Amino acid sequence: MLKSPKFLWLLIIALLVALGFMVKMFILTGNTIPSKDDRTAILVTEDERTMILGEMRKFLETIQGVTEAIAKGDLKTVEELATEMGQGGDADMSPSLIGKLPIEFKSLGFATHDLFTELGKTATGGDANAVLTGLGDLMLNCTSCHAGHKFVIEGTKEAGGN
Numbered sequence: 001m002l003k004s005p006k007f008l009w010l011l012i013i014a015l016l017v018a019l020g021f022m023v024k025m026f027i028l029t030g031n032t033i034p035s036k037d038d039r040t041a042i043l044v045t046e047d048e049r050t051m052i053l054g055e056m057r058k059f060l061e062t063i064q065g066v067t068e069a070i071a072k073g074d075l076k077t078v079e080e081l082a083t084e085m086g087q088g089g090d091a092d093m094s095p096s097l098i099g100k101l102p103i104e105f106k107s108l109g110f111a112t113h114d115l116f117t118e119l120g121k122t123a124t125g126g127d128a129n130a131v132l133t134g135l136g137d138l139m140l141n142c143t144s145c146h147a148g149h150k151f152v153i154e155g156t157k158e159a160g161g162n
């Protein structure tokens with residue numbers, strides 16, 4: 001028999017509050033602060049920032065290759081580049097880094113990879129205009145994420161540290 005149900009209830013409530021806090025921190029908000037330019041600043045280590053910016057440049061390189069291939073009517077190359085980009089990335093994301101990213105950042109990031117996979121499928125249809133439309137739609141993910149987020153190195157003055 002439980003000797004002190006009241007104590008147990010308090011413990012359960014305290015655990016739920018802690019759980020709620022952790023869900024908020026690690027899943028919803030991440031490690032963020034407001035930034036002066038009206039974006040959300042995500043606080044990461046220098047290595048994490050370097051890694052993600054490297055992924056970003058791969059995004060841009062793929063878009064460059066895709067655009068050039070569409071102009072040449074080479075949809076086979078579009079298919080290859082887009083499919084490869086759809087599969088790539090995210091793999092070297094540590095759980096710690098994933099915890100720092102706010103939910104909308106994660107969902108936009110994953111959705112962008114999926115849209116590359118979709119673009120690869122569209123390219124197999126052979127309609128260059130449909131591919132261009134898909135590319136334009138996909139790039140809305142790039143622009144909307146950039147409009148709302150930036151990276152700031154943890155512990156720097158900008159991050160609110162000393």
Ligand code: HEC
Pocket residue numbers: 053054056057059060063104105106108109112138139141142143145146149150151152
């Ligand atoms: C989920 C959010 C998100 C998505 C989606 C996203 N980016 Fe980024 N990107 C960022 C952030 C945040 C930065 C850093 C901005 C800063 O710190 O000022 C960045 C930076 C960049 C940079 C600069 C890299 C460097 O070396 O400085 C390039 C290029 C870039 N993104 C291209 C793209 C392209 C192209 C796409 C779409 C295919 C894309 N990004 C999609 C969030 C995103």
